[in-house]
Amino acid sequence: MTHSHTAPPAVAEQTRREEELVERVLRSFDDCADPRLKELMQALVRYLHGFLRDVRLTEEEWQKGIEFLTQVGHITDDKRQEFILLSDTLGASMQTIAINNEAHGAATEATVFGPFFVDGAPRIELGGDVAGGAAGEPCWVEGTVRDTDGRPVPGARLEVWEADEEGYYDVQYDDDRTAGRAHLFSGPDGEYRFWAVTPTPYPIPHDGPVGRMLDAVGRSPLRAAHLHFMVTAEGCRTLVTHIFVRGDELLETDTVFGVKESLVKAFERQPAGTPTPDDRAVDGTWSKVRFDIVLAPAGN
Known part of the structure; x- marks a missing residue:
């Protein structure tokens, strides 16, 4: 007795209809004049339809998804980018960074940009203070x-x-303060140094749809403690990265998947009264960290 592995007629017909739709949508981009745009759109259609068919998405679930994306759009403004938060929490930001920052020798690894960078941060000189009045334990950073x-x-x-x-970042306050951000330039031997505040863990903004998503799936909104850097120099690939605090219990569960072992640094706490590198008077404890930055060549 033999057994046929042919799909039942109803199943075969359903599969034919679904695949025919995919092909029709793919063909709709045939006349696209931009080859890269055509490649992106057709790949998006293949993966999107593949997802829909694999999970057998219900119409109710589709509607919920549309509502969620609508909410993400509504809460986004010039100070809050909920789509970046969504990308970050799904690991899409880190995957894009990994693709676009290929390993090159000993070049410092990149990580997520985050939603809180602001153009026009004040300039400080070497040894200046990034904190600008931001509350926290003073931290000496050099490299x-x-x-x-x-x-x-x-x-x-x-x-x-x-x-x-x-x-909280300065832009999360309502008083238009500028604090906890600045820019400076490396010295003749590539050296840099500045004061900041010792990083502490904090949650990404979780009072919106991305926060509700994290809560629904049992994930924490907390980010491991970190200090952001963006380093640019002629002839070098722009580096966007952080450094993280060794010993932070959130290193393994950073909600945007931004931690890389090479970026985890020892922030050494100094007892009150310990002299500082620049003889600054500090009331209480302070910390110090060294971060030597290696830039890849441009185009690599």
Whole structure:
């Protein structure tokens, strides 16, 4: 006795209808004049329809998805980018960064940009204070900027930004303050140094649809403590990265998947009264960290 593995007629007909629709949508882009746009749109259709067919999405679930994306759009404004938060929490931001920042020698690894960078941060000189009044334990940050051949990179622009000890960036306050952000330039030997505040963990904004998504799936909105850097220099690939605090219990569960082992640094707490590198008077404890930056060549 033999058994046929042919799909029942109803199943075969359903599959034919679904596949025929996919092909019709794909053909709709045949006349696209931009080859890359055509490639992107057709790949998107294949993966999107593949997802819909694999999970057998219900019409109610489709409607819920549309409502969710609508809410993400409504809460987004010039100070809050909920779509970046959504991308971050799904790992899409980190995957895009991984694709576009290929390993090159000893170049410092990149990580997520985040939604809180602001153009026009004030300039400080070497040894200046990024905090700008942001509350928190003082932290001395120093290091060098070099290329992958080990040569110093003088005049590199370092943009630095961070949350205060309460876990808030300046743009999250309603008083138009500028704090916890600045830019500076590396010195003749590629050296840099500045004061900031010791990073502390904080939640991404979770009072909107992305926060509700995280809650529904049992995930925390907390980010591991970190300090943001964006480093630019002529002839070098722009580096967007953070450094993280060794020993932070959130390193394994950072909600945007931004932690890389090479970016975890020792923030060494100094007892009250310990002299600072620049003889600044500090009332209480302070910390210090070293972060040597290596920039990949442009185009790599």
